[in-house]
Each structure stands twice: as C-alpha cells, then as structure tokens.
Amino acid sequence: MDDDYTSLRKHIEKIVQLTDEEFAFVSKHFNFEKFKKKETLFTGGDPVKYVYFVLSGLLKLFYTDKEAKEHIVSFAMEDWWETDFQAYYTESNALLTLECLEDTRVLRLSLEDFEKLCNGLQKMERFFLKKSIAGHIGSERRILSFLTLGAKDRYEQLLAKSPSLMQRIPKSLLASYLGVSRETLSRLIS
Amino acid sequence: MDDDYTSLRKHIEKIVQLTDEEFAFVSKHFNFEKFKKKETLFTGGDPVKYVYFVLSGLLKLFYTDKEAKEHIVSFAMEDWWETDFQAYYTESNALLTLECLEDTRVLRLSLEDFEKLCNGLQKMERFFLKKSIAGHIGSERRILSFLTLGAKDRYEQLLAKSPSLMQRIPKSLLASYLGVSRETLSRLIS
C-alpha cells in the first residue's frame, strides 16, 4: 500500500525534508505488517528484531511481574515508534511484551536496516536523533509526575495531555499505566 | 586545562573514534567552567543555554513544587551529560534546577554549537544519537521501577546499580530521588 508509506513520509517530514529519491531509499528499508487484536509483536524473553512505526491501531507495551501482573510502560498509537528499545539496540531478549489492543498496521525496521539508513542518509540520523531526544524528554516528564503528583493528579494530567487515549483505553489499563490499582482509580474519578 | 579535554575525548571515543583534527574541531565548541558546592548552573525559570558534560564533582537536577519541596529527577557525576533537556532543546525556560552537591568542573555546549557540531561532523551526530538512546532507555527503566517495585526494592536496586553514589549522597536526597520521604527511607533500611 502506497498510502502507508506516504504517512511515514509525512511523519518524517515534520522534522527533515526528503526528496523523492531519498524517500525511496528510506522506504526500501521498511516492511509492512499487520496484526489483529490480542496478537503480540514480541513477548518477554523473545529476541527483539524490529522497531515498529504504527500506521493505525493501538498497542500496549508492558512488563509482567512474578505474580503475573501486567505493568504498562507505554501505549502506542498512530505515528508512534515503539519497541523494547533496550532489547532492540543491544540485540538481547525482551523484558517487555508488545501487544495489540486493536487491529494494528505497522511498518517495521530491523536494527541492521536502521544502521544502513543512518549511514546512507544523514538526514535520517538527524531525524532519529530528534525523535530520541523527544522520547527522552517525555520519559523524564513521566518520572517527574511520579515524583511530584498523587495518583489523581497524574490521571488528570494524562486526561489533559491525551484526551484521545481515554476513550480508546479501558480504565483498568489506564490504572496500570498510572501505577495504581484499578479500584483506586475508579474511586478517584467518581 | 588540556586534561579536561582529553577526558571528554576518551568519553566520546567509547562510542566513535576521532582523528586529532576532528577532536580539535570538537573541542573548539566547548567551554570550561567551574562551580562551587551549592552554586546553581541554572534555576527554574531561567533560560537554559547549555548542556553540561561533567568532568568532576556531583550535581542534583530537581523540581521545586508549590510547597517548596524539592524532587530529584537525577544526579550527575563524572562523565554524565546533564541539563534541563526540555528547556535546552526548545530554547524555553527551565522547569528544573541544576545545583552542585560538590565543587564541580564542567564543559558546556550551547545549542548553537551543538548543531554546528552535528552538522560539521557526522560522527558527533552518531555519538549524540547513541547517548540519547541510552538516556531514553535509562529513563524507561526508572519508570518501570516506579510501576513494579516498592520503595524498599527501588532502594536496593539503586544500591546494586550505583553503589558509588550511595557514599557521596545524603540519604535524604536519595529518598527524594526514590520518591519517598526521608523518614520512610530511614525506616526501610534499618
């Protein structure tokens, strides 16, 4: 589907501009893939071969603890890049699991192709640097929210920042993302 | 001091190799600066002009809430890069404060010079990409620890990962970094 690649192009061109030839080079490194609700792209213990650019759908990235409880590290929707970055970049096994909450379409990129892309086109290295910085900043903001806010304030901050997520995601999963039990969240918002 | 720049070079060359000419180009963009204990490199509300590479000493990066309580986002010691990245990259005002816990020597880099460095030498863009990825991974690990661990386990994990920090940092600050009160931490470890 050409449409999928043009949404990748639009996404990249929010940061760096590409000629048609350059984008042709870029898109050669990606592969299209689709998954159904409840399928996993990888599971804890698996090797993590790809980073995924989400075209449509919704995913949860989570850790499963000893008591088999899930702790949601992040949600990924349209225009997000997601994987277990630790496992991906070090070519080791996943600590986390990436699972579809809805039917999902992605473009995947292997580490080898990621490096070819960076080496072959400096603009893409620039793109990934900017993306990585943005991700780092986002994570630090989230850490700050754990340090400074109570559960209710964390919920309201999320509500203000990502209202779109709230309608697509069950509150029990939001609770996990916020780091509280679903019962506590239920009481906080009633 | 030539010594300061060679420690920067060693640090960079853990990731990318540089010729003498290349490193001469790199080092031109940095400026040396030193601070005494309790001095701040920037304070919440200030514009943030630099990212700092720590040569020696120790810093705390923290947020001050409405009740004037400090929440420590991060410590920075030798070989760390630190700043309020949000404010630095967006050229906006600091949300955080960066303050010396010990006498500290740094090399600072302005955003303008950061970009010149990346444009002038692709290896440095590669270097910063790798560093940024590592930072992002570290932040996600910390988020995971807030989601999955109790305060005592977070303390022990930190103790296992960074024993060196423990001896240099008062426990009241460690408590703030871990997201618990100093009284609670005191009781957990006794």
Add this chain to the structure above:
DNA sequence: TGCAAATTGTGAGGTTTGTCACACGCCCTG
C-alpha cells in the same frame, strides 16, 4: 440472539507511606 468474558463500581479491612515533632550526633566555620 444468547452466553461467556470483560469492564467497572463499591464495601471492608489491612498495609504502606506521609507528616509533624523531637532528639541526637557530626561537621564546618567563625
């Protein structure tokens, strides 16, 4: 359409953590 699974609300009781208060010892500096 109909049944099983998923989602959410709510009560009771226990655990964890925060807050306030005070005491003690240490180190630094004048």
Add this chain to the structure above:
DNA sequence: CAGGGCGTGTGACAAACCTCACAATTTGCA
C-alpha cells in the same frame, strides 16, 4: 572551641493506597 546548620533516627497519628470479595453492566462473538 563553641555555635549553628545539617543529616539522621524514631514515635505517633493521619492519609493514601492495596487486596479481596461481590455485584452490576456492557461487550464481544459464536
């Protein structure tokens, strides 16, 4: 060497949160 600031431990009580249990409702799918 004396005082003040700092770091730390601890008791008492309050607040936040978790767990278990059960019920009501909605949703998904066969």
